[in-house]
Amino acid sequence: MSSQPEELTIQTHALRLAARAWGPPDGVPVLALHGWLDNAASFDTLAPRLPGLRLVCLDMPGHGHSEHAAPGELYGFVDTVARVAEVPRVLGWARYCLLGHSLGAAVASVLAGTFPRQVRRLVLVEGLGPMVEAPEQAPARLARSITEQLARRGRPAPRYASAEEAAERLRRAVGTLSAEGARALVGRGLCAVEGGVTWRSDPRLRVASRLRLTEAQVLAFLRAVEAPTLLVRGAQGYPETPALHQRLAAVRDIATVTLPGGHHVHLDAPEPVAEAIAAFLAPEHAGPG
Template sequence: MTAQVEEIRLNLPHVELAAHLYGPEDGQPVIALHGWLDNANSFARLAPLLPGLRIVALDFAGHGHSAHRAPGASYLLWDNVADVLQVAEQLGWARFSLLGHSMGAIVSVLLAGAMPEKVERLALIDGLMPYTGEAEQAPAKLAEALRAQSALAGKRKPVYADIERAVEARMRSAGSISREAAELLAERGLMPVPGGYTWRSDSRLTLPSPLRLTRAHALAFARAVQCPSLLVLAEQGLLHTEPKFAGVVEDLAFDVRRLPGRHHLHLDDEAGAQAVADCFNPFFAVP
């Protein structure tokens, strides 16, 4: 938590992204990707415990201090994949590793599966594959997404009278987190507005997906990963409680470690962050 961190901006052709930069200039290049509606502070505890890595912890578009996508643009998973690739190109990294939590882990697997020549190592925290849907569900899913998009203009973000109320709301959301973790995410994720505070995140991020990959699609990406891959699963995390993922992990060529903790085990407390770091440090140290 006391390690030096630098705030940087990355100007992509279509959107400006914010990021935290950790580690020595000559460290192993790593792009760290946070979960849905989180931000770069997701790695505030973990990144300082990973010496020797040059970590760029992004705010995904529409999250944290990154810009929102242009009107009419989407927030589909593969849009994030394209952004990460452009970030690496801007940094001059022909090859790099990915450190991903939750949605960030999913984006990491999609990129590593699609472009294995780019990714050196894959370090994942309680995330692997997106929620999937089958062909017969597609018309209903698209209708749901179109209706939600039409209704979005009439909705307003919640405004909290003070930061404490926003923190408490974040603690109650999906993938419940500790107060300290919620405070770290709120530190970067809130902005002042008349009447109090609201989240910086783009409201379009809460829209349902117009199209989901099938289970076969999602598995194909995971099976196409060629680099060394380590997946840390939280014993009280989302993958542990999601029946759709039962048996999937065992069928993949990923090293899997199970640790006590919830979905944000790397952020909830220092002990959890250290336990995750103890898994990842030897993984990154292997030549």
């Protein structure tokens, strides 16, 4: 795969989205979705190790170089799924593979359950479905979301004296992110402002969601997934829980692999992750499944 990505602009119905595309245009089509507050550079160390793919790494709505939502709008989970669902259509992909990390894995897993016949294979890194809440928690969540949105109006974005300071703050916040990984995310995620640098991402991404899906709804989406699925976990990443086992049981064809690393295992330890993904996607090089 080429060591230099191609920058894309993808115009959807509502937003102009940015992406980094790796590999030949006739390669196996893979849409890659990064995690919350990250950007397309999340896959910069992984992509060159996956030859034969047309790997389009999206800046999710409101992240990186992608356009922010209109005034008054937020980034609810199902709205994000709907916005991302437009991208393969704009690219002219009838059937494609999905690769997602964290929030991107949550979006990918629900998208694969929403349009199961479109998704050829599904690769999830440190995530299987979104965060959930019980129905009785909905009133408090909506109140919190509205309160946070009003409080953020006019609040200045955080500024840093340098990219190095921003990278160090990011590493401290994540806890398990390597210096190389932080530099990759910062390199695409910052813009210059008076007195230093700040994040390009929309501050509204930090506002609490209006509502969350219930666990029953998430399980329904996972049961609808038809694509063979691979879940890659970092040994020091998200913990193993009864809820995870329940979700794994809901997916009809899923394999799991646990590799040394933290939540950003794909960024910090790309070689073993790339090996696992390449082996899983190998049947696609023979033609659509």
